[in-house]
Amino acid sequence: MSKAQKWAESYFQRLEKIIEELKEHSLINHLNYFQFTGVSDEEIVKIESQIIELLKLNAEDYGTIPPSSFEFDEYMKAFYRMTNGLHISWDSHILESSLTTNEILTSAPKEKLTVAKDELLQAEGFLSLLPLNSLVSYNDVNIYGDPTDSRFGQEIRNKGGHFTYLDFYYFYNDTCIVLNDKDDSGLLYHGDDYSAHYDPNNVSDFVIYMEYLLAARFSIFLRHTAFLDINIIKEMRTNHYENLINKIHSENKYTSIDNILKYHMLNEQMLESYGDLNYLQSKPEEVYNKIEELLGLVLEDEL
DSSP: OOHHHHHHHHHHHHHHHHHHHHHHOTTEEEEEEEEOOOOOHHHHHHHHHHHHHHHHHHHHHHTOOOOSOOOOOHHHHHHHHHOSSEEEEEEESSSOOOGGGOHHHHHOOTTSOOOOOGGGTTOSEEEEEOOGGGGTOOTTSSOOOOGGGSHHHHHHHHTTOEEEEEEEETTTEEEEEEESSSTTTTEEEEEETTTTEEOTTSBEEHHHHHHHHHHTTTBTTSGGGGOBOHHHHHHHHHTTTTTHHHHHHHHOSOOSHHHHHHHHHHOHHHHHHHOOHHHHHTSOHHHHHHHHHHHTSOHHHHO
């Protein structure tokens, strides 16, 4: 068994445990988790050939050397063989969201990918990993915006590369991937300012990104921890991600549900945006008391 396959199988085993933790935690209010049918090797080859055609068109448009081949990273392929896309969303009793009222999230068929709507911006945990074929074209997925309209996206195209959405939680918190036949293929970048800006100095890759998100229980407020210095990324890739999990847990204190919920609630910006004492007081007494116990404060004094 290859290292990539071992990692993918290990990831989904650990993911199932995290999902169970979220289900059983007394302060988690709603949880949605959709895994999809994985892609076959034949489908992967077909998608890779479609990306080659895109890269050739970019090369023609921008006067660069056309690629002769393209392949996805082995770890990414191993992951997508197990699920062609992945959706996770959750909220807690602490911050009010609209997960209960969104019909797509509560009744989405397993073959239909769910991405965030405007009214879902208050979800606390969210992952909407696009199907592999959507990296060629996402016309069949309900998303909007175009990362190539950004300055960085245009730079990638000018070099003949393909820059597209990979993880889409609203287009203010998207993550894009570079696809080409060069060393930077498979690198990930986080969008901000409504995807008008991508910082080339903060980068990730598929394995590192998914591991950091797993450790942070897919918190949308901690997604930035997956984006690191390019030299760190290169070193981890060269070493096949040895000790990556230990590194995440030793350097990041937000690797338990309790600590993540504390971060969400005690973050000043979060309080200003979502803090609502009336909402919290409407909760059952045991939930209200659990929130005060977790945070170590009297809510009436804070809100």
